[in-house]
Amino acid sequence: MARARQMRRQARTIRRYGYQPMIVMNGDGQLPDVIATLIGRGLWRYRSELAPIYLATTLASAGTVLHFTHPQWWPYLLVAGTFAAWLLALFGEHAGLALRAERLYAAVVAMSAGSWLAAVTALGITFWPLAPLLLGGGLMLALPWWVHRRRCAKVRVNRQLDAWPDIAQAIGLAGSHVQSAVVDVWGWRARFALARGQTIQDVIGKIPAIESALGTFRGAVRVHPTRDDKANRFELRVLDTDPHADAIPWPGPSVSSITEPIDLGPFEDATSARVLLLRRHGLLGGVAGSGKSGGINVLIGNLTACPDVVIWAIDLKLGMELQPWVSCIDRLATTPEQARALLRDAVAVLEARAAWLASRGVRVWEPTSALPALVIVIDEYAELADDAPDSARDTDSIARRGRAVAVTLIAATQRPTQKAMGKGAVRSQMDVRVSFRVRERRDVDLILGQGMLDVGWHAQRLNAPGKFLLSAPEHDIPRRARAYLLIDEAVASTVHKHVDIRPTLDEISQTAIEEAQAGIRLHTADEQEQSLAAEGDEACESPEAILWALLSGAPEEGIPVSHLIKATNMSRPWVYQRLRDLSDGGRVTQVSRGRWRSTADDSQ
Numbered sequence: 001m002a003r004a005r006q007m008r009r010q011a012r013t014i015r016r017y018g019y020q021p022m023i024v025m026n027g028d029g030q031l032p033d034v035i036a037t038l039i040g041r042g043l044w045r046y047r048s049e050l051a052p053i054y055l056a057t058t059l060a061s062a063g064t065v066l067h068f069t070h071p072q073w074w075p076y077l078l079v080a081g082t083f084a085a086w087l088l089a090l091f092g093e094h095a096g097l098a099l100r101a102e103r104l105y106a107a108v109v110a111m112s113a114g115s116w117l118a119a120v121t122a123l124g125i126t127f128w129p130l131a132p133l134l135l136g137g138g139l140m141l142a143l144p145w146w147v148h149r150r151r152c153a154k155v156r157v158n159r160q161l162d163a164w165p166d167i168a169q170a171i172g173l174a175g176s177h178v179q180s181a182v183v184d185v186w187g188w189r190a191r192f193a194l195a196r197g198q199t200i201q202d203v204i205g206k207i208p209a210i211e212s213a214l215g216t217f218r219g220a221v222r223v224h225p226t227r228d229d230k231a232n233r234f235e236l237r238v239l240d241t242d243p244h245a246d247a248i249p250w251p252g253p254s255v256s257s258i259t260e261p262i263d264l265g266p267f268e269d270a271t272s273a274r275v276l277l278l279r280r281h282g283l284l285g286g287v288a289g290s291g292k293s294g295g296i297n298v299l300i301g302n303l304t305a306c307p308d309v310v311i312w313a314i315d316l317k318l319g320m321e322l323q324p325w326v327s328c329i330d331r332l333a334t335t336p337e338q339a340r341a342l343l344r345d346a347v348a349v350l351e352a353r354a355a356w357l358a359s360r361g362v363r364v365w366e367p368t369s370a371l372p373a374l375v376i377v378i379d380e381y382a383e384l385a386d387d388a389p390d391s392a393r394d395t396d397s398i399a400r401r402g403r404a405v406a407v408t409l410i411a412a413t414q415r416p417t418q419k420a421m422g423k424g425a426v427r428s429q430m431d432v433r434v435s436f437r438v439r440e441r442r443d444v445d446l447i448l449g450q451g452m453l454d455v456g457w458h459a460q461r462l463n464a465p466g467k468f469l470l471s472a473p474e475h476d477i478p479r480r481a482r483a484y485l486l487i488d489e490a491v492a493s494t495v496h497k498h499v500d501i502r503p504t505l506d507e508i509s510q511t512a513i514e515e516a517q518a519g520i521r522l523h524t525a526d527e528q529e530q531s532l533a534a535e536g537d538e539a540c541e542s543p544e545a546i547l548w549a550l551l552s553g554a555p556e557e558g559i560p561v562s563h564l565i566k567a568t569n570m571s572r573p574w575v576y577q578r579l580r581d582l583s584d585g586g587r588v589t590q591v592s593r594g595r596w597r598s599t600a601d602d603s604q
């Protein structure tokens with residue numbers, strides 16, 4: 001038992017230091033040196049934890065020396081401390097202080113240290129209560145430092161990286177070394193240089209050995225080429241936690257313009273699944289409950305933060321899904337009629353924009369807040385194809401011609417079969433495909449494109465809501481990602497935050513819509529007139545129509561009842577009954593005894 005414990009301790013020491021420190025004493029009074037070495041090593045090894053003590057000691061020594069040599073310097077020290085605090089608070093981000101709380105903490109420490117040093121320089125360390133203040137205040141300020149999660153993680157990572165030479169030796173990658181490392185919320189990533197002749201394929205083959213040597217869980221290590229794609233470099237990604245283990249709350253919009261790629265959620269290696277929507281159409285597919293609406297929420301949440309996008313939406317489930325966004329959506333169609341009108345207007349917009357571009361000799365519409373892009377989100381596309389099949393021509397038009405003029409379609413549907421997509425070219429025009437879980441293997445090809453299943457896009461294996469595969473020009477290998485989850489409160493607060501920055505459509509588009517609608521009104525009026533005329537022709541033969549025609553054309557003094565009886569060929573009571581009815585409705589009036597006319601002229 002004891003032997004096993006000792007061996008374990010030895011192994012741990014070897015992992016940490018790369019060798020087993022051996023202490024040899026020859027009885028010549030070397031013990032103090034050895035102890036000093038060990039203490040020195042400990043002070044260095046635990047430098048991060050001991051940093052507050054080092055700082056306090058430095059302040060106390062510097063303050064004492066300055067008090068005896070330059071006591072008149074205290075105002076400069078005070079100004080320096082204040083200036084350092086100001087710099088850290090405002091620009092600390094550039095020094096790696098990513099969170100506001102971290103910058104605030106650093107500023108408080110700088111301010112406190114500067115003030116205390118100035119006081120000690122002026123008054124001396126024996127001045128009450130400067131010494132207890134250093135102890136008490138130092139302890140209070142040290143606590144957040146000691147418990148800070150990212151600092152602890154950084155220390156742990158540094159220790160793991162210190163052990164890399166031995167790990168590399170043990171797993172056959174001797175000579176590779178760390179160049180840089182960063183810690184993030186999911187774990188850490190480091191850039192490595194390989195020894196001569198080693199390749200990234202060698203490293204990929206050693207992943208299980210690396211996981212074992214670093215003591216991580218299985219699947220925690222990923223190896224990627226570096227951004228510069230050098231053959232003798234690689235990036236090691238080590239996850240402390242599985243980013244997909246639980247629902248991932250939406251951290252807020254990742255963009256402020258449609259020209260930037262939108263972050264949908266993390267891949268398994270915790271890098272962001274970012275995708276550009278400008279001049280692209282998108283299709284989201286997956287079984288009921290797989291997270292399509294959640295994905296749409298992430299997209300809309302980001303789009304609402306872009307003042308260069310106008311959002312239109314169609315939600316034929318009576319607006320159940322998209323209603324919460326309504327204040328940020330310029331136009332929401334919840335009935336087939338509204339959807340038809342919306343798509344018709346979108347085509348008018350794209351045609352007007354295309355004509356405007358052509359008149360200026362410009363090829364593409366560059367979105368700005370004055371000339372915004374138009375994104376049309378359609379939740380459950382199959383319902384649109386079912387309830388408003390005649391709108392297929394418009395969706396087709398938008399899908400084919402919308403890119404250059406920044407009119408984008410985003411469609412979500414369970415199974416994008418040709419029938420569900422309305423028989424047009426919409427599906428084939430979708431440049432960005434997001435597949436949530438599908439039930440049948442063949443649905444993978446339906447959503448992601450023909451042949452994708454065969455080359456490893458296994459959306460049928462996604463095992464939790466919100467998990468998806470993303471296919472887009474910049475995403476051509478299958479990597480599992482999980483969409484952020486927006487709870488109702490996040491939607492409400494996002495709407496509240498962005499409602500004031502929502503743009504309206506540009507004049508070119510608005511005029512096109514007005515003209516299209518006026519054209520439709522004219523067309524409808526014509527149709528109505530024609531149908532009335534047709535009705536009139538038909539009705540001319542009826543006694544009612546004859547009666548009404550005579551009354552309408554009657555002169556000022558009215559028309560005699562005898563004429564009406566004769567012309568209609570009806571009985572006197574019949575004529576009087578009709579006259580009474582028309583009179584009750586205010587449509588005719590008795591001018592004098594036995595003479596009637598219509599009141600139409602009176603109202604003009």
Ligand SMILES: Nc1ncnc2c1ncn2[C@@H]1O[C@H](COP(=O)(O)OP(=O)(O)OP(=O)(O)O)[C@@H](O)[C@H]1O
Nearest residue numbers: 247287288289290291292293294465466483484485
């Ligand atoms: N990204 C996510 N992370 C965790 N859970 C999620 C995520 N997205 C969705 N869910 C869970 O799955 C449930 C169903 O999601 P959602 O309504 O988005 O699916 P859907 O594919 O749109 O379904 P339907 O086709 O029936 O509308 C949600 O109520 C939520 O609890």
